[in-house]
Amino acid sequence: MNQILIKKVLAEGVKELVISVPQIAKARKAGQFVIVRANDHGERIPLTIADADAKAGTITLIFQEVGKSTLLLGSFKEGEFILDVVGPLGKPTHVEKFGTVVCIGGGIGVAPMHPIACAMKESGNHVIAIIGARSKDLLIMEDRLRNASHELHISTDDGTYGTHGFVTDILQSIIDRGQKIDLCVAIGPVPMMNASCRLTAKYNLMTVVSLNPIMVDGTGMCGACRVTVGGKTRFVCVDGPEFDGHQVDFTELVKRQRGYLPQERASKEQFLHEGPRCYEQSH
Amino acid sequence: MPREKIPRQPMPEQDPQIRRRNFAEVPFGYSPEIAQLEAQRCLFCKKPKCVQGCPVGIDIPGFIKLIKEGDFAGSARKLKEANALPAVCGRVCPQEEQCEIVCVVGIKDKPVAIGRLERFAADYERNNNLVTVPDLPPPTGKKAAVVGCGPAGLTVAGELAKLGHKVTIFEALHQPGGVLMYGIPEFRLPKAIVEAEVDYVKKLGVEIIYNAVIGRYMTVDEVLESYDVVFLGNGAGLPYFMNIPGENLNGVYSANEYLTRSNLMRAYKFPEYDTPIAVSKKVAVLGGGNVAMDSARTAMRLGAEEVSIVYRRSRKEMPARVEEVHHAEEEGIQLQLLTNPIEIQGDDQGWVRSMKCIRMELGEPDASGRQRPVPVAGSEFEIEVDTVVVSIGNGANPLVSQTTPGLETNKWGNIIADVKTAATSKPGVYAGGDIVIGAATVILAMGAGKIAAAAMHRYMMDIPEPVEAPQAEPEKS
Ligand SMILES: Cc1cc2nc3c(=O)[nH]c(=O)nc-3n(C[C@H](O)[C@H](O)[C@H](O)COP(=O)(O)OP(=O)(O)OC[C@H]3O[C@@H](n4cnc5c(N)ncnc54)[C@H](O)[C@@H]3O)c2cc1C
Ligand code: SF4
Ligand code: FES
Numbered sequence: 038m039n040q041i042l043i044k045k046v047l048a049e050g051v052k053e054l055v056i057s058v059p060q061i062a063k064a065r066k067a068g069q070f071v072i073v074r075a076n077d078h079g080e081r082i083p084l085t086i087a088d089a090d091a092k093a094g095t096i097t098l099i100f101q102e103v104g105k106s107t108l109l110l111g112s113f114k115e116g117e118f119i120l121d122v123v124g125p126l127g128k129p130t131h132v133e134k135f136g137t138v139v140c141i142g143g144g145i146g147v148a149p150m151h152p153i154a155c156a157m158k159e160s161g162n163h164v165i166a167i168i169g170a171r172s173k174d175l176l177i178m179e180d181r182l183r184n185a186s187h188e189l190h191i192s193t194d195d196g197t198y199g200t201h202g203f204v205t206d207i208l209q210s211i212i213d214r215g216q217k218i219d220l221c222v223a224i225g226p227v228p229m230m231n232a233s234c235r236l237t238a239k240y241n242l243m244t245v246v247s248l249n250p251i252m253v254d255g256t257g258m259c260g261a262c263r264v265t266v267g268g269k270t271r272f273v274c275v276d277g278p279e280f281d282g283h284q285v286d287f288t289e290l291v292k293r294q295r296g297y298l299p300q301e302r303a304s305k306e307q308f309l310h311e312g313p314r315c316y317e318q319s320h
Numbered sequence: 321m322p323r324e325k326i327p328r329q330p331m332p333e334q335d336p337q338i339r340r341r342n343f344a345e346v347p348f349g350y351s352p353e354i355a356q357l358e359a360q361r362c363l364f365c366k367k368p369k370c371v372q373g374c375p376v377g378i379d380i381p382g383f384i385k386l387i388k389e390g391d392f393a394g395s396a397r398k399l400k401e402a403n404a405l406p407a408v409c410g411r412v413c414p415q416e417e418q419c420e421i422v423c424v425v426g427i428k429d430k431p432v433a434i435g436r437l438e439r440f441a442a443d444y445e446r447n448n449n450l451v452t453v454p455d456l457p458p459p460t461g462k463k464a465a466v467v468g469c470g471p472a473g474l475t476v477a478g479e480l481a482k483l484g485h486k487v488t489i490f491e492a493l494h495q496p497g498g499v500l501m502y503g504i505p506e507f508r509l510p511k512a513i514v515e516a517e518v519d520y521v522k523k524l525g526v527e528i529i530y531n532a533v534i535g536r537y538m539t540v541d542e543v544l545e546s547y548d549v550v551f552l553g554n555g556a557g558l559p560y561f562m563n564i565p566g567e568n569l570n571g572v573y574s575a576n577e578y579l580t581r582s583n584l585m586r587a588y589k590f591p592e593y594d595t596p597i598a599v600s601k602k603v604a605v606l607g608g609g610n611v612a613m614d615s616a617r618t619a620m621r622l623g624a625e626e627v628s629i630v631y632r633r634s635r636k637e638m639p640a641r642v643e644e645v646h647h648a649e650e651e652g653i654q655l656q657l658l659t660n661p662i663e664i665q666g667d668d669q670g671w672v673r674s675m676k677c678i679r680m681e682l683g684e685p686d687a688s689g690r691q692r693p694v695p696v697a698g699s700e701f702e703i704e705v706d707t708v709v710v711s712i713g714n715g716a717n718p719l720v721s722q723t724t725p726g727l728e729t730n731k732w733g734n735i736i737a738d739v740k741t742a743a744t745s746k747p748g749v750y751a752g753g754d755i756v757i758g759a760a761t762v763i764l765a766m767g768a769g770k771i772a773a774a775a776m777h778r779y780m781m782d783i784p785e786p787v788e789a790p791q792a793e794p795e796k797s
Pocket of ligand 1: 414717
């Protein structure tokens with residue numbers, strides 16, 4: 038269990054791991070995530086399941102190396118084991134035949150968007166996917182999203198590929214062309230989700246977002262993952278991760294995501310300086 | 321000739337000024353000599369009152385007698401006949417309201433130190449590698465699943481394994497022990513001891529599957545496809561918040577999160593361990609129970625300059641053990657009594673900076689019989705804080721019950737289970753511990769586990785339920 042079967046580099050600092058976790062691969066549904074702990078001294082970090090193969094017993098995790106824990110995970114090689122993989126966690130995406138669904142993925146958010154687009158397409162929706170990145174080199178999963186949608190649009194902030202601009206610019210043009218939209222799903226960095234929601238709110242388009250706060254247990258036991266939705270405190274790990282984007286307090290979410298910035302920086306420095314240490318890899 | 325009176329033997333402990341900054345265990349335990357001295361205080365009553373006070377009915381004079389005779393390992397084995405986790409219970413049970421309160425020596429003198437002796441025997445056995453596993457009966461071929469590896473689940477698992485059943489525990493976290501591992505701090509219950517006691521249960525043949533969140537990883541119905549019977553011991557893991565403004569500021573924690581980071585994730589050893597925790601100067605812990613004491617004492621050990629417990633009633637109403645309050649005060653933790661927080665205030669970066677409180681006074685008694693605290697009009701004041709730990713209790717985590725059709729819960733979300741059999745409304749499914757009775761104690765969870773194991777054994781083996789005994793057992797207090 039928990040063995041890394043395939044490892045790929047999708048873009049600078051963006052890694053893909055296919056890991057063997059048969060029961061999770063069988064039980065998981067679109068929108069769910071896992072919590073992983075690399076080794077005995079590691080912290081527990083949530084990662085959305087980007088793809089799964091129940092027959093092969095594998096799930097795919099895609100992550101950007103931002104801090105110590107993701108750098109450490111990114112340093113693992115094929116054949117090695119991740120100490121703990123917990124899941125599937127969170128509520129699955131509500132999937133039904135809505136009509137036309139626009140799936141917007143920004144940066145690393147394209148990965149969690151992928152299974153949702155697949156599920157929406159499978160349920161008979163017309164899926165329009167919009168994916169974006171800062172630059173061409175950072176764009177991930179283009180082919181997979183092409184397969185998962187009927188129509189794929191791409192934007193880059195610097196204009197090196199696709200439309201020059203943001204995913205919201207493309208969304209605006211799709212709205213402007215008079216496209217009937219029944220549901221939007223927006224996943225990515227908080228500013229991108231926030232901007233998408235502000236835009237869709239103007240046109241009264243129901244918009245689902247998937248939130249990524251700091252977590253510890255992932256079972257509703259600690260409350261680390263709390264966010265304010267519609268004025269009420271909710272636990273993302275059990276009540277989410279998906280919520281009505283027009284109700285989410287994004288400002289609070291961003292502040293809470295920065296709750297350990299000084300410690301995270303120190304941890305990362307130390308890791309870059311000393312490299313991974315050897316710790317217990319079994320229970 | 322009258323026997324010279326032996327006083328109750330104190331247990332040496334770390335100096336408060338030193339221990340407030342380290343995570344090592346506070347008391348050092350008895351030496352063999354002192355334990356034997358204390359054991360001599362027992363009268364070995366024919367009808368021992370203490371046993372009636374023990375929720376799992378340990379043969380208390382029996383194990384004390386073996387200590388008196390110097391057979392310490394034998395004493396530990398005697399304890400384990402009734403209690404699989406004596407080193408834990410000797411440390412965390414509220415003996416002062418269970419066995420010791422009814423001890424007859426306590427009528428004229430201080431009661432026999434039953435808890436300290438229990439701890440001594442269990443520690444002696446473990447530290448001298450004398451732990452033996454009892455002979456197990458031939459396998460019955462039956463399979464039992466246990467959800468949750470806390471004291472309730474571990475007890476069920478141990479009891480069923482001793483009866484020859486194959487037992488698998490499904491645990492949501494990456495380590496065993498439940499609250500013993502993630503909640504109760506190292507300085508009160510060293511994690512190596514929990515690990516050793518869990519090892520004993522594993523040696524009985526019990527398998528533990530970690531990272532298995534039942535309700536998500538598998539449902540109870542899916543578990544029932546491969547097991548004859550299921551026990552739900554998933555605990556009371558749902559933290560309550562105050563629902564006051566500012567509770568989602570950075571620096572505000574539930575006690576569960578604060579303690580889990582420090583204990584389970586070893587954040588007190590950051591950056592050697594990767595999980596961080598707030599570096600605090602002024603900490604306020606809201607609540608007056610044992611969990612609040614543990615949080616406050618943890619904050620002190622993490623290096624805070626000032627730690628206070630903010631509680632809305634008076635000292636008399638504090639639900640924490642007197643001993644724990646005493647330990648906390650010795651370590652320099654301040655009590656802000658008759659004080660209720662009404663708002664937490666932060667800076668523009670979202671960090672806690674202060675807390676607005678109001679003074680309370682005690683009014684008429686409420687449903688719990690305690691005087692109801694009422695706010696004193698116009699008495700609002702502010703205190704400077706950078707960390708707030710909300711420790712006002714836990715409710716039932718709904719993850720299992722929501723995903724198990726046919727499982728009845730009460731209005732607070734606790735699973736309904738029969739007091740005598742631990743059976744739930746769903747055939748083949750039993751439940752006990754905090755998930756049934758609400759946040760309570762280790763020993764009550766273990767007591768429920770014993771009852772459940774007996775009933776689960778009868779269920780699997782098709783043994784009829786015993787008929788009511790003609791004479792009722794004496795009331796237990
Ligand atoms: C900080 C603190 C201090 C305490 N101090 C004392 C004390 O000094 N003395 C005392 O007697 N009592 C004390 N208690 C109370 C005592 O710890 C509990 O009453 C006792 O642990 C309850 O046991 P349990 O087995 O019912 O549940 P728990 O110990 O809560 O164990 C439940 C287990 O189930 C797991 N679980 C939950 N959901 C799932 C799921 N869906 N699938 C799989 N596994 C799941 C959890 O991860 C956990 O490991 C304290 C509690 C706390 C929080
Ligand atoms: S009641 Fe006290 S004196 Fe009597 S057996 Fe129990 S511990 Fe000993
Ligand atoms: S991560 Fe602990 S409650 Fe959500």
